[in-house]
Amino acid sequence: MKCKLCNNKAAINLRAYNTSLCKAHFLSFVEKRVTETIRKYKLLNKGDSVLVAVSGGKDSLSLWHILTKFGYAPEGLYIDLGINGYSDRSLKKVLSFAKEVKARLWVVSLKEIFGLGIKELARVLKRPYCSACGTFKRYLMNRISMERNLRVLATGHNLDDEVSSLLGNLLYWKEEYLWKKNVVLEEYEGHLAKKIKPFFLISEREIAAYAFLSGIDYIYEECPYSVGAKTLLYKEILSRIEDQSPGTKLMFLKGYLKRLKAEKEGREQGPVSYCTICNYPSWGQKCVFCSLTERLDIPYKFEYKEYDFSK
């Protein structure tokens, strides 16, 4: 197969775009589409200070790489979930990547805050691992980006993550979540940082190829608790559909964004309350994080480590 642009040998075939590209043309194809996403959805402005949440996987490290390449000089945040072996191995990848891009990295550890890892914390909250994990990650990402005054929080969520969660929301008609998903969530001064997903329209396969071709050393291993997660089942089914009808995933998600716009215009935001301790949105007086620190008798302030490789 040849590159559609230069006739050199192709490195990847993109059936959704009906094209095949060589290494150089593929890398610039991905970068161009990320640039378009950033511009179209107004994700970033020149001079924005950015915090990238990194797990050591292909998505987040590629995102850190690409935003660095674009000149945003993002800082990284790694959340150590305290999962035996897996957390240490992923932190190692993140640290060596931070050194390579000469960036600043923040490391916050659940075990250092609570004396407990995610497994134990999920038990205390009587919640499934993945749901408890999501709650802590969202809280810590937001709190640290606000504390560090890094106004934009970027995550590596990709097309497949979004499409599979959209499918899940539709299958069970979770209307309370359905229209909350977006490429960008605006800042809410004093409460929430601006959140962006520059890979919203880029597939996992494209990111894996991008990471490989850019020489990014990421962790292949999956979180041991994600085994059997529903997301993986949805992804498997969507991949089979994609294999039969290339481009379906992209169409599904773009159709969602189009409808989201119409939906948002006709709808008022419901009343939201905020945690009386930390100002994070919450259902009751206190958010999940602050009520847990109270319950376990842990101080409100916690420490996290700084690794500055930028000098």
Place this chain on the structure above:
Amino acid sequence: MISILMPLEFDGKKMDIEKPLRIRQLLKKLSLNPEDYIVVVNDTLVTDDEIVKNEDNVKIIRVVSGG
């Protein structure tokens, strides 16, 4: 004999092939959906029409993550 390396799945598995075959057919033989993998032959990322022969090092990388 081609060496197939699939990080974390069939790490280091070896497979004998009678005659050269295309990546597309190799994935089919292994019952893998091509949408879920990228394939690296002798350290180069290749498309699925690439032909592998004995003595090639094939790395099949799964692209799906738990999220």
